[in-house]
Amino acid sequence: xxxxxxxxxxxxTKGVSAKVFTFNExxxxxxxxxxxxxxxxxxxxxxxxxxxxxxxNLYNNYGSPxxxxxxxxxxxxxxxxxxxxxxxxxxxxxxxxxxxxxxLLYLAKDFMIxxxxxxxxxxxxxxxxxxxxxxxIHTLRIGLKENDDEEDYYWYSKDWGQYKKDEYKPxxxxxxxxxxxxxxxxxxxxxxxxxGTDLYPIPEYATALNFIDLxxxxxxxxxxxxxxxxxxxxxxxxxxxxxxxxxxxxxFRNFTSNFMGAQNAGxxxxxxxxxxxxxxxxxxxxxxxxxxxxxxxxGMVEKQIxxxxxxxxxxxxxxxGSLGSQDERKELMAEVQTYFIAIKQNQMxxxxxxxxxxxxxxxxxxxNDYSIADTTGVLTRGEEPIQIADSIVDTGNANIPYxxxx
Numbered sequence: 102x103x104x105x106x107x108x109x110x111x112x113x114t115k116g117v118s119a120k121v122f123t124f125n126e127x128x129x130x131x132x133x134x135x136x137x138x139x140x141x142x143x144x145x146x147x148x149x150x151x152x153x154x155x156x157x158n159l160y161n162n163y164g165s166p167x168x169x170x171x172x173x174x175x176x177x178x179x180x181x182x183x184x185x186x187x188x189x190x191x192x193x194x195x196x197x198x199x200x201x202x203x204x205l206l207y208l209a210k211d212f213m214i215x216x217x218x219x220x221x222x223x224x225x226x227x228x229x230x231x232x233x234x235x236x237x238i239h240t241l242r243i244g245l246k247e248n249d250d251e252e253d254y255y256w257y258s259k260d261w262g263q264y265k266k267d268e269y270k271p272x273x274x275x276x277x278x279x280x281x282x283x284x285x286x287x288x289x290x291x292x293x294x295x296x297g298t299d300l301y302p303i304p305e306y307a308t309a310l311n312f313i314d315l316x317x318x319x320x321x322x323x324x325x326x327x328x329x330x331x332x333x334x335x336x337x338x339x340x341x342x343x344x345x346x347x348x349x350x351x352x353f354r355n356f357t358s359n360f361m362g363a364q365n366a367g368x369x370x371x372x373x374x375x376x377x378x379x380x381x382x383x384x385x386x387x388x389x390x391x392x393x394x395x396x397x398x399x400g401m402v403e404k405q406i407x408x409x410x411x412x413x414x415x416x417x418x419x420x421x422g423s424l425g426s427q428d429e430r431k432e433l434m435a436e437v438q439t440y441f442i443a444i445k446q447n448q449m450x451x452x453x454x455x456x457x458x459x460x461x462x463x464x465x466x467x468x469n470d471y472s473i474a475d476t477t478g479v480l481t482r483g484e485e486p487i488q489i490a491d492s493i494v495d496t497g498n499a500n501i502p503y504x505x506x507x
Contacts, residue, residue, distance in 0.1 A: 141264070141271050142245040143256050146301050150261055153215055153239035156304060160214050165316030167403060168306070170417040171410045172213045178442045178471040179449070180209040189464045192457075199233050201466070207235035208449060215239070217291040217302030218449075221274070222456065228282030230460050236287055243300060244273075252276065255287050279459045290452045309409030316402045319395065411441065438470055446470075 134145045146152045160169055183202045187193055196202075211218040221236040242261065244254040253276035258264045264271055275281070277288040291302045306313075344352070407414045413433045446468040454465045 141256055142247075143242040143271075144245060144300060146242060146261075150242070152301075154262065155310075156214055157239050159310065159313050159317075163314070163317050165313040165402070165406060167316065167406050167414075167417065168309075168313045168410075171306075171407070171412050172210070174417050175213045175410075175412065175442075175445075176206065176210045178437065179212070179445050180205040180468060182469040182471060185467045185469060187464050187466070189462065192462050192464055195230075195462070196466075204233065204235055205449065205453075205468075209445070211235075211238050212290075212292070212445060212449065214304065215302050216304040216307075217289065218452075219290070220288045220452070220456070222277055222286040222288060224282045224284060224286070231282075233456075238289075238302070241274075241287065241289065242271075252278070252281075255289070257287075277456065288452065288456060290448070292448070305411065306406070306409040309406045312402050312405040312409075315398075316406070319398065319402070323395075412437065434471065442471055 134148065136143055136145050136150070147155070158164070160172060180202075184205070187196070208218040208220070215238045217238055219236040219238050219241055221234040222231045223234070224231045236257070240257050240259055240261075242256045242258075244256055246253070255274045255276065256271040257274050258269050258271040260269045263269045274285050274287045277286045292305070403414060415430060416433055416437070450466060450468065454462075457466070
């Protein structure tokens with residue numbers, strides 16, 4: 102920091118405008134801080150309280166296509182084929198009223214993006230039953246209690262970046278409590294994470310966040326080069342003297358309008374000269390090898406993202422040579438189902454069935470296995486899973502062996 106400060110001060114004394122850029126070399130886990138602002142006492146989700154919004158943006162608009170494809174594939178494999186038929190007519194009616202299949206897809210998508218999910222529970226007046234809704238994790242913050250006698254609760258806001266505005270004013274929601282069957286409550290499920298914290302979830306792919314962002318930035322770089330860039334292979338030098346500033350500006354405008362951008366690729370430039378001494382000189386510019394570097398970079402990005410997700414690229418890639426044979430895909434699907442999907446399905450089943458037991462339902466909700474529903478490894482007509490939007494929009498404690506319920 103001292104050296105950086107000295108550099109900046111030295112540049113300023115020379116009258117040079119300089120900016121020092123710093124790049125994070127490794128992912129840093131979110132920092133939790135206790136915030137007490139006005140009537141809202143909550144535990145911040147990251148140093149700026151916007152860590153889940155970062156994850157959402159990396160999925161929705163500012164991330165890697167590969168990362169998005171893996172999240173979507175995992176979601177479909179977990180909940181895309183619904184759940185097994187139930188016998189209990191009352192449970193059937195309850196599931197239909199709450200659009201359970203659609204709800205499970207939303208929860209699975211949150212599970213894959215954030216490493217957790219949340220269910221809003223709305224009790225009836227008698228306290229004998231409830232309806233449930235998807236509550237996006239990025240809208241919740243853990244409330245801070247003044248003493249142990251207070252109930253556990255959360256704050257809900259559609260936009261925590263603007264929560265001081267009236268339209269985004271946080272709303273109080275109590276933690277799920279089977280002994281207090283009134284009003285709105287929230288069941289917050291957190292996937293276990295290696296750091297041992299049970300405050301907020303951290304996604305399994307967290308160590309690849311830099312590479313997910315890098316994949317997006319490389320795409321932006323290439324887009325800008327195509328739209329605005331002029332990547333010459335040669336320098337065109339005119340030996341007719343130095344033109345006036347107006348003539349130079351006019352030539353620049355004519356040149357950029359005719360030769361810059363993708364729409365002008367492949368055009369022929371024609372010049373005229375009065376004798377050989379005044380003919381334009383064409384000087385070749387050596388290739389800097391950037392194409393090869395970008396190819397290597399793309400391979401490294403794909404490797405890091407798939408490793409962090411622990412998901413085979415053959416199940417999401419459409420690049421020739423990476424799709425794999427039908428038998429290979431079937432084997433990969435079965436392996437992923439056993440060692441990843443089944444575990445996530447069990448976690449969600451434990452959470453859903455746990456709250457259903459509190460209102461008297463004993464028949465469990467059980468997910469259909471993706472590898473059974475998709476026996477060929479390739480979706481065929483009539484077997485497609487329930488459709489879910491690719492972009493996310495707002496729409497009492499128990500000990501669970503696979504995770505943490507709050």
